[in-house]
Amino acid sequence: xxxVVFLLILVGIMLGMTFTGHAPSGExxxxxxxxxxLFVLFFGMGIYVGAALGVxxxxxxxxxxxxxFWLFIGQTIWNxxxxxxxxxxxxxxxxxxxxxxxxxxxxxYRTLNIWLNRMPGGLLHTNIAASGVFSAxxxxxxxxxxxxxxxxxxxxxxxxxxxxxxxxSLAAGGALGNLIPPGITFIxxxxxxxxxxxxxxxxxxxxSILVVALFIAIILMKAKTAxxxxxxxxxxxxxxxxxxxxDLLPTxxxxxxxxxxxxxxxxxxxxxxxxxxxxxxxxxxxxxxxxFKMLNDSAEATARNTALIGLILFGAYLLNYVFTxxxxxxxxxxxVSEMPxxxxxxxxxxxxxxxxxxxxxxxxxxxxxxxxVIFPVVTALGYDPIWFGVIVVMLVEIALxxxxxxxxxxxxxxxxxDGGPITDVFSGVLxxxxxxxLAVGILMIFPSIALWLPTVxx
Amino acid sequence: MLNxxxxxxxxxxxxxxxxGRMMGYAAGWCFIGTAGLITFxxxxxxxxxxSTQATTELSGYALAFGMAWGLSHTLSMxxxxxxDVIVNHFPDRIRYWLHLTSLAFLAVLIGYLFYGAWTLVEExxxxxxxxISVIRTPLAIPQGLWAFGIGIFLLLILALxxxxxxxxxxxxxxxxxxxxxxRTYQEEVAEALEAVGEPxxxxxxxxxxxxxxx
Numbered sequence: 001x002x003x004v005v006f007l008l009i010l011v012g013i014m015l016g017m018t019f020t021g022h023a024p025s026g027e028x029x030x031x032x033x034x035x036x037x038l039f040v041l042f043f044g045m046g047i048y049v050g051a052a053l054g055v056x057x058x059x060x061x062x063x064x065x066x067x068x069f070w071l072f073i074g075q076t077i078w079n080x081x082x083x084x085x086x087x088x089x090x091x092x093x094x095x096x097x098x099x100x101x102x103x104x105x106x107x108x109y110r111t112l113n114i115w116l117n118r119m120p121g122g123l124l125h126t127n128i129a130a131s132g133v134f135s136a137x138x139x140x141x142x143x144x145x146x147x148x149x150x151x152x153x154x155x156x157x158x159x160x161x162x163x164x165x166x167x168x169s170l171a172a173g174g175a176l177g178n179l180i181p182p183g184i185t186f187i188x189x190x191x192x193x194x195x196x197x198x199x200x201x202x203x204x205x206x207x208s209i210l211v212v213a214l215f216i217a218i219i220l221m222k223a224k225t226a227x228x229x230x231x232x233x234x235x236x237x238x239x240x241x242x243x244x245x246x247d248l249l250p251t252x253x254x255x256x257x258x259x260x261x262x263x264x265x266x267x268x269x270x271x272x273x274x275x276x277x278x279x280x281x282x283x284x285x286x287x288x289x290x291x292f293k294m295l296n297d298s299a300e301a302t303a304r305n306t307a308l309i310g311l312i313l314f315g316a317y318l319l320n321y322v323f324t325x326x327x328x329x330x331x332x333x334x335x336v337s338e339m340p341x342x343x344x345x346x347x348x349x350x351x352x353x354x355x356x357x358x359x360x361x362x363x364x365x366x367x368x369x370x371x372x373v374i375f376p377v378v379t380a381l382g383y384d385p386i387w388f389g390v391i392v393v394m395l396v397e398i399a400l401x402x403x404x405x406x407x408x409x410x411x412x413x414x415x416x417x418d419g420g421p422i423t424d425v426f427s428g429v430l431x432x433x434x435x436x437x438l439a440v441g442i443l444m445i446f447p448s449i450a451l452w453l454p455t456v457x458x
Numbered sequence: 459m460l461n462x463x464x465x466x467x468x469x470x471x472x473x474x475x476x477x478g479r480m481m482g483y484a485a486g487w488c489f490i491g492t493a494g495l496i497t498f499x500x501x502x503x504x505x506x507x508x509s510t511q512a513t514t515e516l517s518g519y520a521l522a523f524g525m526a527w528g529l530s531h532t533l534s535m536x537x538x539x540x541x542d543v544i545v546n547h548f549p550d551r552i553r554y555w556l557h558l559t560s561l562a563f564l565a566v567l568i569g570y571l572f573y574g575a576w577t578l579v580e581e582x583x584x585x586x587x588x589x590i591s592v593i594r595t596p597l598a599i600p601q602g603l604w605a606f607g608i609g610i611f612l613l614l615i616l617a618l619x620x621x622x623x624x625x626x627x628x629x630x631x632x633x634x635x636x637x638x639x640x641r642t643y644q645e646e647v648a649e650a651l652e653a654v655g656e657p658x659x660x661x662x663x664x665x666x667x668x669x670x671x672x
Binding site: 042043044045046047048049050051052054055058070071072073074075076077078081082083084086087090091094097100101103105106140142143146147150151266267270271273274275277278295296297298299300301302303304305306307308310311312314315318360361362364365407410411414415 | 482483485486487489490492493494495496497499500504514517518519520521522524525526527528529531532535537538539540541542543544545556557559560563564566567568570571573574575576577578579581600601604640643646647649650651653654655656662663665
């Protein structure tokens with residue numbers, strides 16, 4: 001609902017500017033509005049996202065291009081199909097699928113619980129940490145919510161925690177997965193905008209720390225009422241604590257292999273993803289979880305999720321090819337930069353646009369659909385491509401948990417056994433969502449939080 | 459009469475879907491192989507001082523192969539992304555036709571893509587194009603496999619299009635919807651829980667209410 005209202009306002013502003021003569025070329029404006037209208041119509045009809053983009057490309061191509069654009073379709077989609085950068089996507093997905101089946105989630109939660117149990121806020125921190133780590137591995141927000149819900153919720157049975165904060169922290173943790181490297185969303189962004197995936201990963205470090213710190217602050221603030229100290233709660237000796245770390249060791253080794261090689265400059269994102277897959281297989285084998293069925297299931301899920309992204313990429317590249325041949329992104333960038341608005345105001349509109357879109361579109365589709373058109377505008381406004389990549393990923397994550405639309409919230413609601421209303425989940429996640437938005441604001445004012453590290457490491 | 463036709467179309471669609479399914483598994487295993495190849499190359503470069511000098515190209519081909527060969531299976535699993543928030547609010551009759559329209563759009567796009575892919579293969583064969591890696595792969599081979607994946611995908615779409623049109627005409631639209639609607643949260647949750655080894659995955663997933671808009 002919020003989404004629709006915002007999008008209507010945006011169209012209204014554009015229309016208003018056309019009629020008041022502020023927009024420099026009314027004709028182009030009309031064409032853009034027509035295209036946006038077709039987009040909305042196709043998506044509303046439930047057309048496959050890839051097909052909607054591709055067919056739109058064909059329509060635009062036949063209507064406006066006098067060149068035989070269809071001769072280049074093969075080359076246009078072969079290029080992203082065989083891109084070495086994009087190979088990282090199926091490999092990271094594969095790694096996640098293998099780890100999912102290696103029984104990681106349960107042990108992860110238990111160990112973190114032993115360490116964080118006595119902190120003010122207790123298990124709520126565990127929720128954030130476990131959800132965050134898990135969503136970084138799994139790549140699917142629904143899968144994260146479902147698994148974390150099934151692992152974590154039993155821990156809260158008969159404990160005096162506020163169910164709102166319990167559910168809210170679980171949902172919020174899941175919204176860290178794509179921001180904390182290595183997320184797949186960054187790879188797609190890097191591919192479309194031709195920016196370095198490595199630099200994006202480095203730039204994401206600062207903002208990740210910022211968001212996690214804000215989340216912890218929220219829990220500490222609410223700790224007194226939401227997580228009263230349980231005097232009978234189990235106390236763990238230091239011996240037990242350190243022994244529990246053995247359970248975390250596989251995860252730690254894996255993170256070291258994947259992130260260490262990227263940050264150490266030893267491997268590209270694709271290479272480190274391949275190392276991650278092999279390491280995940282080895283870890284599963286050590287645990288005795290490796291078998292043909294498990295590997296076969298992982299292969300199937302990976303093929304499916306890669307093809308899903310592939311179809312959208314095909315459509316987007318076709319549309320983008322036609323757009324670029326017609327000079328649409330350049331014209332749009334010129335149009336926007338001539339608007340009587342300061343750059344930050346346009347950036348705010350873009351941010352609002354993503355938040356609105358994200359409520360009914362899943363992250364990948366949203367990015368592949370919009371970035372080719374929006375990116376030239378953003379660079380024309382003078383914003384840093386790497387910085388914008390981090391912002392977009394944060395917005396995708398926020399959209400994931402914004403009530404009343406976020407899918408994750410409904411999955412968590414379904415997993416709980418106490419039968420409370422869905423509004424519990426909404427009000428629980430709200431503070432986390434607000435500080436996430438605050439983090440985007442902070443990043444707008446201090447871009448160096450993201451951009452300082454990449455310049456130092458270059 | 460109509461029912462016989464539907465049965466025949468269904469049998470045709472199922473055999474293409476079976477082929478697509480096998481191709482999907484091949485695609486998945488191809489990714490596992492790619493991980494092995496790249497890992498070998500990284501380790502060999504670091505510790506043994508040599509490189510295959512073709513890994514970048516070969517993994518790129520593996521991606522193209524995997525992406526194209528997985529397309530059909532993904533359609534059978536109803537996993538290609540559609541935005542169904544609005545569609546689900548329409549009455550049955552309109553919804554069935556929208557599902558069909560959506561499939562028809564896909565047929566148009568993939569028709570063009572297959573044409574483009576095939577043209578590319580023909581060009582590569584005509585010019586005996588090879589890549590610049592040490593093994594000088596003739597480009598027609600990876601591109602041919604890639605085009606084949608897209609071709610089977612097109613075949614499956616057409617088969618589904620025929621079967622579902624017949625079903626809707628015969629007043630059995632619900633069966634068409636069963637083949638075309640996008641995956642529900644329940645299905646995704648069940649899959650995730652099964653993967654982590656939750657014994658009651660299906661039941662837990664079933665207890666999740668579909669998203670209700672306020």
